Amino acid sequence: MDNRLGIIIGYRLEGKTPVERTRFNRKFLGYTDRSQYGRFSYSRGGLMSGIPNVHAFNSCFIIRMEDLEKVKGFCDQHNVELFVRRVVLIESDIEALDR
Numbered sequence: 001m002d003n004r005l006g007i008i009i010g011y012r013l014e015g016k017t018p019v020e021r022t023r024f025n026r027k028f029l030g031y032t033d034r035s036q037y038g039r040f041s042y043s044r045g046g047l048m049s050g051i052p053n054v055h056a057f058n059s060c061f062i063i064r065m066e067d068l069e070k071v072k073g074f075c076d077q078h079n080v081e082l083f084v085r086r087v088v089l090i091e092s093d094i095e096a097l098d099r
Contacts, residue, residue, distance in 0.1 A: 010060040010083040052097045
């Protein structure tokens with residue numbers, strides 16, 4: 001596989017209630033859980049925490065081609081619209097995705 005190619009994905013949560021959006025984002029991106037009035041904090045990982053990615057902007061990520069099926073399956077389970085395109089990576093993106 002050519003490591004100079006990657007996938008850019010974007011997702012839309014249109015039509016979801018605020019509770020559904022929050023639930024999806026927490027499972028997809030992860031979140032920081034606080035207890036004892038903020039005294040303790042715990043990082044809760046999401047799907048993207050385990051996948052090397054470049055966060056381009058809100059709801060838009062660049063990932064490796066081999067990770068696309070995981071993301072597609074997750075979004076299909078949650079009925080989330082996914083935008084997917086193949087892109088040519090620049091050097092800094094290649095370094096970030098190789099971690």
